[in-house]
Amino acid sequence: MDSKEMTMREALNLALDQALEKDERVFLLGEDIADPGASGPTAGLSTKYGHDRVMDTPISEAAIVGAAIGAAIDGLLPVAEIMIMDFIGIAADQIINNAAKLRFMTAGRTTAPITVRTQVYGGLATGATHSQTLEAWFMHIPGMKVIVPSTPRDGKGLLTSAIFDEDPCLFVETIRLQGQKGPVPTDPDFAIPLGQADVKRPGTDVTLICYGRSVHDALAAAATLQDEHAVSAEVVDLRTLVPLDVDTMVSSVRRTRRAVVVHDAVRFAGPGAEIVATLQAELFGELEAPVERVGARFVPTPAAAALEAQVYPSPARVVQAAQRTLQSAKAGIHG
Amino acid sequence: MTRSAEVQRRIYALMVLMKAADDRLSKGIGTGEFICVYWPSRGQEAIAAAMGISLRRDDQLVTTYRGLHDLIGKGVPLEEIYGEMMGRTLGASRGKGGTMHIANPEAGVMLSTGIVGAGPPVGVGLAMAAKRKGLDRVTVVSFGVGATTTGSFHEAANMAALWDLPVVFVCQNNLYAEMTPTRDTMKLEHVADRAAGYGMPGVRVDGNDPLAVATALDEALNKARHGDGPTFVECVTFRFRGHYFGDRMRYIPKDQLDSALAADPVPRFRAHLLDTGVATDEELTRVEAVAAQQVETALQTVMSADAPSIDELDRDVYATPIRFPV
Numbered sequence: 001m002d003s004k005e006m007t008m009r010e011a012l013n014l015a016l017d018q019a020l021e022k023d024e025r026v027f028l029l030g031e032d033i034a035d036p037g038a039s040g041p042t043a044g045l046s047t048k049y050g051h052d053r054v055m056d057t058p059i060s061e062a063a064i065v066g067a068a069i070g071a072a073i074d075g076l077l078p079v080a081e082i083m084i085m086d087f088i089g090i091a092a093d094q095i096i097n098n099a100a101k102l103r104f105m106t107a108g109r110t111t112a113p114i115t116v117r118t119q120v121y122g123g124l125a126t127g128a129t130h131s132q133t134l135e136a137w138f139m140h141i142p143g144m145k146v147i148v149p150s151t152p153r154d155g156k157g158l159l160t161s162a163i164f165d166e167d168p169c170l171f172v173e174t175i176r177l178q179g180q181k182g183p184v185p186t187d188p189d190f191a192i193p194l195g196q197a198d199v200k201r202p203g204t205d206v207t208l209i210c211y212g213r214s215v216h217d218a219l220a221a222a223a224t225l226q227d228e229h230a231v232s233a234e235v236v237d238l239r240t241l242v243p244l245d246v247d248t249m250v251s252s253v254r255r256t257r258r259a260v261v262v263h264d265a266v267r268f269a270g271p272g273a274e275i276v277a278t279l280q281a282e283l284f285g286e287l288e289a290p291v292e293r294v295g296a297r298f299v300p301t302p303a304a305a306a307l308e309a310q311v312y313p314s315p316a317r318v319v320q321a322a323q324r325t326l327q328s329a330k331a332g333i334h335g
Numbered sequence: 336m337t338r339s340a341e342v343q344r345r346i347y348a349l350m351v352l353m354k355a356a357d358d359r360l361s362k363g364i365g366t367g368e369f370i371c372v373y374w375p376s377r378g379q380e381a382i383a384a385a386m387g388i389s390l391r392r393d394d395q396l397v398t399t400y401r402g403l404h405d406l407i408g409k410g411v412p413l414e415e416i417y418g419e420m421m422g423r424t425l426g427a428s429r430g431k432g433g434t435m436h437i438a439n440p441e442a443g444v445m446l447s448t449g450i451v452g453a454g455p456p457v458g459v460g461l462a463m464a465a466k467r468k469g470l471d472r473v474t475v476v477s478f479g480v481g482a483t484t485t486g487s488f489h490e491a492a493n494m495a496a497l498w499d500l501p502v503v504f505v506c507q508n509n510l511y512a513e514m515t516p517t518r519d520t521m522k523l524e525h526v527a528d529r530a531a532g533y534g535m536p537g538v539r540v541d542g543n544d545p546l547a548v549a550t551a552l553d554e555a556l557n558k559a560r561h562g563d564g565p566t567f568v569e570c571v572t573f574r575f576r577g578h579y580f581g582d583r584m585r586y587i588p589k590d591q592l593d594s595a596l597a598a599d600p601v602p603r604f605r606a607h608l609l610d611t612g613v614a615t616d617e618e619l620t621r622v623e624a625v626a627a628q629q630v631e632t633a634l635q636t637v638m639s640a641d642a643p644s645i646d647e648l649d650r651d652v653y654a655t656p657i658r659f660p661v
Binding site: 108 | 436453462467494652659
């Protein structure tokens, strides 16, 4: 498969471009997504496809998602953009009470296969209302699918799947990853099925379970663990939180018997809680140590860079957590 | 605009059916004959009947939990409505959605919302789809006065006007937002005055007069159908049984309720048909008997239908079932 080096932003742009190209039902709507105002993954698309298919909207998050739902009920495949994830609260009623539930409430007579793209701004010193990582909210809603890509390749493949998926999808992008480069298949039919985790680095001693930006912390931690501590860490990138690929996660930890869950969402009641609960239910007795969690501190995101840096996971925190799993009492007993 | 005798009789038949369907629920729940949750529409029949004759089959409707009359007007079979309310397999969604969430896309009922104000944005999207597909279909969004105080309504109204979308906003102003009088929820005297703020026409009609409502609707529908954008139609009416069935209505002054009951749109339109010689008393009595019979038949059919099977819980959550950690 032909592949090209590009940034996450370019990879997402390519996915949107190819979806618009191949299917008339696809259209985009959101704030500042059309040229000349667009600077993110939608840049250039309104010039190519027209403002009818790449629509700038007023600042109206509820109506952006609500209108996407209406169009989807009528058979279209809208991709709505909520510029920054913190704004999703304004659209939450439409996502939670309409998009996620229509299929069930109408026994399949109406469905809303929308894609909501949004972006986590954490790490840019934008403060507490422009930094949040809120995917856990939507994992809690039956009917929603939740996708968080970590690489340009995954971004393109997963976004393509989300757009054409029959269920409503929340697609969470990360501003700090938009400029990162990697190889991306250019084939318009390239898609990554939702619900398949990816082993980003194989290992034998401890499993680092992560998704989105934290995958890069985990990979950096794995390199350090190998180089400085002779510990072989396996990095499992979940890629989608709903569906959750329990099999890949559990079979990795069954081998390594130690796990650390890493995410940028706050640790308390974060996605990691569900993951840890699943691991202990499946692997109780096989684990050598309590499963560790590394997540953001449970504080509103501070603006000052010096403070914000303390809030998020870092490779060093992941290394420390992995070491704790290797030094636990049970591990000690076993030598 | 004058309506043919046939159209006027159809309006009356719809109003009577809506009233009979509501009366039967009231009787059944009130006597303990059956149990279901219900937000009664009794008193608002003229608006829904006017929609019933003014909307085309392919025109779409987004309505609310207080939707019995709207659903009947748009042609949803009574068995589907009652079946859904009572949690039976015959329901529009086999009992999975309930009273507040009835849809029947074949009849053009695309969404019923339980959240006040949630419908207008979806109506905007349906209208966007019609425009994109080059269809001359119109989407009517029906809601109460409470919806107009939500941000969701404001966003949707602005968008619909901005893009000249084929939407008609029908506000069934029954003078209360749940248990609070309209006048305690907004500074404006008339809800229709909100329309000016969006750059769309706002009209106010007697919501107890189906002919007046139909005239306003026809003009709005025609305008929307021809690409001239949305209209806000305020239909002033009253709900006779309060917010939910069982509401003791302590917040409604007795004289207000009495005068509203005296202006009941159903007997009022009946008198109009008799006065203008459109129909005879005998004919209308027959229409009423037919409606009562139709309602009773639907009810008995529903009551003898099964409750949904447990495996419905695993269906329709996702397009293809997803395995979750147990």
